[in-house]
Amino acid sequence: MRIWKYGDDINTDMLFPGKYTYSCSKPDEIKPHLLEDLDPEFAANVQPGDIILTGKNFGCGSSREQPVVGLKAVGIQAIVARGFARIFFRSAINQGLLLIECPEAVDAYRENDEVTLHADRGEIRIGNTVYRFPRLPGEILAIRDSGGLLPHTRTMLRRRKGDAQ
């Protein structure tokens, strides 16, 4: 498992360039361009289970969802940040991608530190220290735990239809 470490204000143009926004929508089209203008090594080397550790305001800028769709598709386990931009935060819930706001963990990490994540317990271990992060409200977890917003919406629509009949 590899840790990909980045700085503050990583915007969606760096995560997925705007010039591809209207020509690539499917995970396989997105993957080769992930983080293209930020880290050319990323797309070729990322492995399922990897974690991104980053600064404040991660995912700021455009509402394009390709960064989230792509990072979920390549199997990123979680993004741990000092903070996230709000559209990106919602988008991650919608795709079922785990985001963790934990500035202390980001600050504590040193290269080659071992990182272990216990999302269900709200804990992340960096080296020998355990850091806690807050859980999302129940309504929101329900969306993420359904596998994302569209599966959740389908459940709700079926329920609505069932009630009507």
Added chain:
Amino acid sequence: MGKTFAEKVLAKKSNQDAVVPGQIVTVKPDHLLTHDNTSAIVEKIMDDLKEYGVDNPETPVIVLDHVIPAASEKTAVNHQTARKFARDFGIRHFYELGTGVCHQVMVEKGLALPGDILVGSDSHTCTYGALGAFATGIDRTEAAAIMLRGETWLRVPDTIKINLKGRLRSPVSAKDLILTIISDIGADGADYKAVEFHGTIESLTIDDRLTMANMGVEMGAKIAVFPVDRQTVEYLIAAGVNSDRYEPVWADPDADYIQELTYHMDRIEPVAAMPHKVDNVKRVKDVPGLEIHQFLLGTCTNGRLSDLEAAAAILKGRRVAQGCRLLILPASKQVLDDALDRGIIQQLSLSGGIILPPGCGPCLGAHQGVLAPGERCLSTANRNFKGRMGCKDAEIILCSPQTLASSAIHGRLTDPRQEVRS
């Protein structure tokens, strides 16, 4: 304790007496905006649409604007898919490419009303806060879910209050003011929060307010909102909406804010957002003489009539410097037609301007003005991110139309006060 704008709108729209920051509420947005991404949105839910249909065909607003006219077969098919969807599902608010940038079309067509909740699969949806609406960006998946279900969740935000005093001194503009505010608050300073503008709002035109609200997301804001006044009412009447069709909402005087800032508008100076972050703001007089290769006047931030007019007044009788190109991107067809009527487009063309079709054009780097490595673009748009205009080895600097016009004459970043004085 009084309530903020966001608390009042979200309480009303979720049928509750009161809500508090942090609370999650369920609301039915009054409109859902999508653009060229409509095709990607409906493709996600083709089978669901066949089974359940669109929750309410009056809710979606579709504006083709991002890559127009189509630059490739792929983008042409995107437009085709959106047209077919609108036809098949009876979406009345469909606007063909060339009508304008979606955000300008929303306000011109009277679709963004005070007190309404508007969501859009575009981050600059926050623009309609200029008219006293609760307007915010979402992603494509959420737009797809709202097409089907008609509702979504929102977290009640904390609010930052910005008190404005005095008035701006020409050629200083609303763009200089909002860039100054973003510089202070920071690109993340309003993450998850609402921003309310108070004070001497009457000195700002609706065009000014649209420029400012448009850039709310550049400080992370969920919404950036102005109170409704006589100018708002008159603007909406011109858009065909009488005041009996909406109920303005505004914060109580004793509302609770997480942060308050005060600006004396008379003291604002021409500023520019330097590469590659919008909060990297410098006074133009402190960075003069930077060589510029491409000038972009327009976009949903500064492509309205007053913006083109202000730039044309400075460029009158002058030409863009040799070796530079000046791109003109009106925010809408209506702006373009009005600017033609007033001779503004002719003026800009005589000064060397290349007139682009009303749409998003080069702002997102897809076409119509992509930069080459080592080039620098001075732009009146809202983002200067690395790679934004199609090349990661180019630079983008953001400024007002007045600074852009003054700089275009010299081919270098120039304080507009210098040009207006001479």
